[in-house]
Amino acid sequence: MTGRRMTSLLAYATAAATGAALLTGCGVLPGVSGGSREPLTVMTWAPDGTRATNMPGMPAMAQAYARWVNAEGGIAGHELRVLTCNEQNSSAGAAACARRAVRENVVAVVGSYSQHGRAFMAPLEAAGIPYIGGYGLSEDEFTSHLSYPVNGGQASLIAGHGMQLAESCRRVSLVRPDTVAGDRLPTLLNSGLQRSRHRTATDIPAVEDAGEYTEKASEAREKAGDDKGCVTAVLGERTQTFFDSFRRLPDSDDDAEVRISSVLGSVGQPLVDRTGGSRSPFEGAYVTGWYPDASDKAWTPMLKVIREHAFEDNRIDPADAGVQTTWIAYTVLKKAVESVGAEEVTPLRVARALDRGEEIDTGGLTPPLRWRYEDMLGATDFPRIVNSEVTFQVVRQGRLVAQKPGFVDVGETVRSAP
Missing domain, CATH: 3.40.50.2300 (Response regulator)
Structure with missing residues (x-):
């Protein structure tokens, strides 16, 4: 075997091993071609494989979104890394996912599903991590100062x-x-x-x-x-x-x-x-x-991302409300990070960007979203609702x-x- 042939084979084996290592990472989506700044790590959780409601399409949509945005150069030059977690439809599972988010130093939890708000909001609040675009099942999503709901739950x-x-x-x-x-x-x-x-x-x-x-x-x-x-x-x-x-x-x-x-x-x-x-x-x-029906043209950008970056992942159904909520939640994250305008994106900077009234245009899927005090509904049990519209x-x-x-x-x- 020639030296050139051996060198080529060794290079191929090294690349294959590297790719395998990335693919076997537990619940982590590596970037495709992110920017030159520090990576941006977030988490999306949802129950899967349980006897009650399962939402596997939500983390799957988050991963497809990351592949798309990284192929475009990341968010404001930051490679987007998505961690996923099985919430298991239990308070223990929700708390475990939240604690993992803290350990992994995520800048936000985005587009997630859980009815156990008390279990997951306390760890996030203690670490100052914003919760963006949760599905809206728990009252805590509409009371916590670090929750930014995209619908009225x-x-x-x-x-x-x-x-x-x-x-x-x-x-x-x-x-x-x-x-x-x-x-x-x-x-x-x-x-x-x-x-x-x-x-x-x-x-x-x-x-x-x-x-x-x-x-x-x-x-x-x-x-x-x-x-x-x-x-x-x-x-x-x-x-x-x-x-x-x-x-x-x-x-x-x-x-x-x-x-x-x-x-x-x-x-x-x-x-x-x-x-x-x-x-x-x-x-x-x-x-x-909450949103327009699945045939509405406002969903066209999401459908394009699913078609080009989901690789026929059958967990993702574009007509599913969880998938749709995740898409909108990541739209909010992208706008918030872009508005930070700093080399280092932290949970505090993301939360401040949303608190100061950064208006998010979702392309007609919701009214413009903004989380200033005067934008909130102020209902007794749901004070942080900013989008009270339904279809x-x-x-x-x-x-x-x-x-x-x-x-x-x-x-x-x-x-x-x-």
Whole structure:
């Protein structure tokens, strides 16, 4: 073998070994071609492989975003490094992810999902790490001075859903998780219903990770009645399980007047597709969302990034509310880092950039976002909501489409909830 041939083979082996080492890193996405400044490390967490709601598309979207932005030279010259963590749908898991974020010296936690706000916000606050664009499940996301929500969370969805149902439903049954987070939902739904002087909904708590819901489904249908009755279920991934039980009830096919409904995150386009499209049991269902429907042209930049940098990663569905929230959260991070204008980006500098009123244009996916005191809703339990707009959607011919164009502001409804 010639010396040149040997040198070539050794160089190839070294490059291959280096690549393998990068690929086997636990939960770390290395940069593609970032800038010359110090790397920028962030974390995105979400539950995966659990018996309740799983959101693998959120960290996957974060990784695709990093590949894209690094291919463009990074954020303000900084290579973006994304750490991921499985939150496991538990307070212990959420706390563990937060502690790891502190150990890894991240500048922010971005576009993450957890209902265990008390468990993860305390470690982040102690370290001064901002939490940008969380999914909006926990009240702590709307009270902590270091949280920067991009939507109105479950509060705006549920209050808005009450407003949506009040226009069409005579009686409403609400099936929701029998958890601390779920306990707040009936009050919010009723605040929306009562904006139109509607009667309150029947509250039906249910086990979050049950294998079937026949008893709860029967109770919900009975309480809703068959005269313009509506059954709404907000059970995350188990919403499909609930409606499977619902449609199997005796004579349920004859109850044409019983309408089903939910909110994005519990029902979305991926679920409609999996359950038959236009033949899905969700055909005709009312759904309240935070953002425009997935066919809106405002999503074009995200779709381009997914197409070019997700490498056919089937965890990423562009119609998924978690994926969409992660995209918007990283849009906020990018703008905040660019506004810092310093060689070293720290958690404090990122938080200050957002606190001083840096306005974030999300290209029509939300209203312009800004977190000054005067921009906040100031609702008793959700003071840091800055985006109180939702969209009313409906499933028609197997597609989630706008029931009415544009956004609906539910700020006053959320603020009036007792």
